[in-house]
């Protein structure tokens with residue numbers, strides 16, 4: 106048997122490791138995503154004297170058929186995807202919080218919300234997304250609304266279960282006997298309890314939002330070709346693939362996957378970290 | 383007067399815990415109740431304090447029954463304090479949850495200022511229980527049900543806590559139902575003692 110001291114120190118070592126991982130991932134995230142804010146139009150301008158260059162130290166990801174630097178374009182594209190993801194995930198999270206709180210109000214409302222969750226979960230995301238984006242006429246609005254509307258159910262389900270649990274907690278029952286209103290209890294007992302889950306859910310929504318945004322943009326239902334989105338870069342580059350310019354697709358593609366992986370790892374590590382508390 | 387009238391209760395898929403149970407508590411009176419473990423005393427405490435609805439019968443508070451606005455006039459002090467405080471809160475928040483709580487109560491119960499900024503997990507069971515006891519003495523409280531509230535204290539502290547409780551109850555003219563296994567303890571503090579197993583009318 107381990108002594109409690111050993112268990113304790115093992116636990117703190119584990120926590121430290123988790124924290125280190127989270128900080129490392131955040132570091133990558135900042136370089137990757139926020140650097141896009143620093144890139145101006147002139148850095149991704151066409152420069153016909155430097156077109157079709159393969160990757161080199163000057164142009165890490167090479168240049169395209171108009172002589173634009175692919176590294177800069179990729180960073181800018183990831184940045185745009187990040188912004189779309191941020192907006193869509195925020196709306197999803199707010200929707201999930203509102204609906205899960207609504208569900209806790211009465212049995213009928215809970216029933217309705219559960220049915221809505223099951224209904225939305227049964228439709229494949231991509232199909233629903235394309236439909237919504239198509240109906241709303243593409244562009245950022247279509248994508249953000251589409252992603253927000255398709256991604257709330259999983260988080261709502263998690264939050265609903267959390268609320269059910271805390272609702273039956275003795276200290277919440279006691280709060281009612283102290284004459285506290287439902288709003289007071291929601292604000293002081295429920296929300297602080299939900300914030301960690303909400304935050305983790307929010308971060309975990311990101312990779313989905315980004316991948317789906319790229320996917321529908323790639324398929325031509327999403328952002329317009331003038332916007333420097335990753336999906337646009339990829340679909341344009343596909344046309345030049347046959348001419349042997351492999352770097353146009355490879356590096357932006359890998360970067361997209363890397364960003365998604367970073368968010369996913371960040372979300373999962375945050376969850377582990379919070380659950381250990 | 384707090385009237386427990388004709389109360390019957392059973393949990394789903396179990397036998398009756400008590401049937402047609404009757405007794406009363408006057409304001410300012412301390413009534414002791416003892417009974418075998420698992421016989422349904424905590425369940426009765428929850429019925430009297432409106433956490434659980436009886437299958438039959440009524441609890442009548444000074445002639446009134448039904449819904450009360452604001453703080454409920456009959457407060458329960460629970461057997462296990464760690465379950466009835468939000469683990470994420472500081473103890474100061476636990477105290478502030480009770481509107482208009484008299485600060486003198488905090489002193490009388492021996493609550494130290496330095497505990498206020500801690501979380502429940504950073505206090506001992508006995509220290510935490512003092513907060514739970516204090517919380518029951520809201521300005522609206524007319525009756526208190528104390529369900530085995532001092533089992534986590536040593537003998538000396540137990541005596542101190544009950545001394546404080548008796549003082550508060552008499553001072554504020556509150557009716558108290560004290561539930562315990564310890565008949566000796568009940569004999570010391572109560573005006574009158576009820577044997578739960580005698581009045582529950584089952585087997």
Ligand SMILES: Nc1ncnc2c1ncn2[C@@H]1O[C@H](COP(=O)(O)OP(=O)(O)OP(=O)(O)O)[C@@H](O)[C@H]1O
Nearest residue numbers: 393394396399418419420421422423424425426530
């Ligand atoms: N929520 C519940 N659902 C079903 N049965 C329950 C529930 N709570 C308690 N019981 C059962 O009801 C009986 C009475 O429980 P209760 O806690 O009221 O006893 P008690 O007299 O307070 O016991 P103790 O003196 O040990 O505190 C027990 O047999 C218990 O197993």
Ligand SMILES: [Mg+2]
Nearest residue numbers: 423424461530
């Ligand atoms: Mg009990």
